[in-house]
Amino acid sequence: MTISLSDKPYAPKIVVVGAGLAGLTAAYRLQEKGHDVHVYEARQRPGGRVLTVQIGESLEELGGKNFNDSHSPENSLKLISDLRLDILQKEKPFSPIYATGSSLESFLDIFKRFQETETLWTTLEKFAASSQNLQQVIDSVFKDPDLHFILSSTLRGYEGSDPLRLDPSTIDTLYELFTRFLEIAQNLDENPFPTFQWMTLKGGNAQLPLTLANRLINKVHYEEVLTAVQRNPQNMTLIFNHYHEVKADIILLAIPCSIMEAIDFRDETIPAEQLIRMKSLQYGTNGKILVSSEFPLNKYSFVIHPDTVNWFNDEGQIITFYYGGNAGIFEKKQATFLLDRDLRNLKTVYPTLQVSIDEIHSSQDRQLVSYDRSVFKSWALDPYAKGSYSNRGVGTATWLSEITLRGEKIRKAFRPVQDKLFFAGEHTTLDTLGTLEGAVESGERMARLIHKTLNM
Ligand SMILES: Cc1cc2nc3c(=O)[nH]c(=O)nc-3n(C[C@H](O)[C@H](O)[C@H](O)COP(=O)(O)OP(=O)(O)OC[C@H]3O[C@@H](n4cnc5c(N)ncnc54)[C@H](O)[C@@H]3O)c2cc1C
Known part of the structure; x- marks a missing residue:
């Protein structure tokens, strides 16, 4: 028998930790569905790695800028439209240029020297299979020094870590960058001013977290730094700085994995192997x-x-x-x-x-x-980010693979624990890791999954 939320004797309390885009999106959607949801945030402001300044x-x-960095920012567009933001x-x-200090070269002129070979993807796959990291793939496939420099630097900028520290599976980003630049360069005659x-x-961009936090009025609690999570027979206890304790039936952790080292997950609230995986996720x-x-x-x-x-x-x-x-x-x-x-x-x-x-x-x-x-x-x-955004470090490909739970896809390392502890954040996304859209997408998906779980 399916029990709807309104039939239950009391509303389960959901605690979201982290008022970044992921946590706020999830909390807002859960509130829309009628759940009792509270957000606890370490900083005195919402937004996490979205930080707008006037200069x-x-x-x-100073943080996330371009919503178009994901393949298709459809979740962000929908949320922005629902909140009536512009x-x-x-x-x-x-028209990028690459400046070595002594010489200047147009990026696109360099790409004009190349032709895409139909076998490029197969070649990348072949070298990825026998390489330890992405730099080895670049070294093996792109022998031209200019192209080598551009691809290595662009990837370093895009992913935030040196290709030496990126998993060979990041060839998808490498391929995408290469083919996109090449296409623009090859079309310069027809389209001399690409955009x-x-x-x-x-x-x-601060308008998005600020508006979400406003909609969650009195439900967002600032300057609450999570230090420990403890399992009880019926529920869980979150322990914040100053020993402030909060009980929750469901927890959604929407904080970067880079922060997890500072939190004491008692009684295997997160199974040891899963926790090790999470803690080892690499940040730029x-x-x-x-x-x-x-x-x-x-x-x-x-x-x-x-x-x-x-x-x-x-x-x-x-x-x-x-x-x-x-x-x-x-x-x-x-x-x-x-x-x-x-x-x-x-x-x-x-x-x-x-x-x-x-x-x-x-x-x-x-x-x-x-x-x-x-x-x-x-x-x-930054003490509550400890990095810019996540990327695929060497050896992470397997545990970032996807599984399905109640009709929702989830990355293996971020599967919920006993239907009580859930995970959101750009690092858990099915879209592009390390993006604004990634954060929003994960928040939307976890709100759906928690709602389904509570209605089982
Ligand atoms: C320099 C830079 C440039 C970027 N550029 C782009 C871009 O152009 N396009 C793009 O799509 N993306 C970009 N990004 C990435 C994008 O900003 C992030 O992916 C996104 O904002 C992450 O949102 P989140 O909710 O997953 O995490 P966060 O925003 O980090 O939210 C997590 C929240 O948890 C809180 N928290 C941490 N620890 C604790 C604790 N112990 N207790 C309680 N709360 C805690 C944090 O304070 C934070 O508010 C950029 C990021 C950086 C840093």
Whole structure:
């Protein structure tokens, strides 16, 4: 017999940990379905790795920016539309350049030298099968030094970790990047000004978590850092900082795996092997420095260096995106050094570039703070992120495979424990790992699964 929620003697209490996009989406959808849901968040603000700042005259993102980074951001579009938020869709010129410090080369000119071979995918698969990591595949297949450099750096930026640390199964991303760039390069005669689409929110991406948190009024509890989870005969206890205890019938953990080391999962609340898998998920080390420049520089959409990519927004702000290894791990001193180095590099591309900054500011952990000329954020050093976003580290392919539960697909490492403990977050998505859409998609799916579970 199926018992509907309203027939049950009391409403099960659902606790969501983490007020990032994944946790808030799940909580909002569960609330819509009539569940008793509360969100507990370590920070004093919602949004997690979505962090909008005002710099000079414009709004910019220190975290997730482009909703179009996933294959198809359909869950985000639906949520944004349900919340009546406005999308800013911008068509940007696609004209990347790669700057080594001494020479400049157009990305697309380099790609023009190549032809896609029909056997490329098969070749990549063959080398992936015998390689330890993605770099070995790149080394074996792409012998041209320019192409080798571009693909290695682009992947490092895209995934946040060096290809040496990426699983060979990441050949799908490599193939996609290569074929996309090649197609644009080969069509330059017909389409000399290629573009790409950038999708953000009017008022900054912070509008999405802020609106979700508003809809969950009095249900989001801030400055609550989860430190332990304990299993009881009937339910579970969550222990937050200051020994604050909360009982829950269902828990949805929507925090990055990089944080799990700091949480005590008592009585095998998560089976030991599953917990080891989760804790070993790899995170990138991307960070950003945003600087106000004197004028918009839009000749090249991206200027790519080995550990950095620069681009410019419509108001002339320079956005520097650091990736890979130590390039994303910086405090004020290193940020000042990196910025100085990059501005010198950028001057080889734009000799008349004028930038004056007295001091580089470390970002505050609040949404929509205004900074005068510059701000930086290293996500690897953020205590509640400890990394930028997840990627497929070496050896992860098998346990990221999918299983089906109650009609919903789930990645094996993130299967629910005893129908009481569920997992959401960009790292659990069936869409593209490490994306805004990934976070929203996982939140939507877990809300459906929890609802089905409670209605069994
Ligand atoms: C520099 C950078 C650039 C990016 N660019 C893009 C992009 O252009 N396009 C794109 O699609 N994606 C991008 N992303 C990725 C995107 O921002 C993330 O995938 C997404 O925001 C993750 O959402 P989430 O809810 O899974 O996790 P989070 O946003 O990290 O949410 C988890 C929440 O859990 C909280 N938490 C952590 N530990 C605890 C604890 N112990 N107790 C309680 N709460 C806790 C955190 O404070 C946080 O609020 C970028 C990310 C970074 C860092």
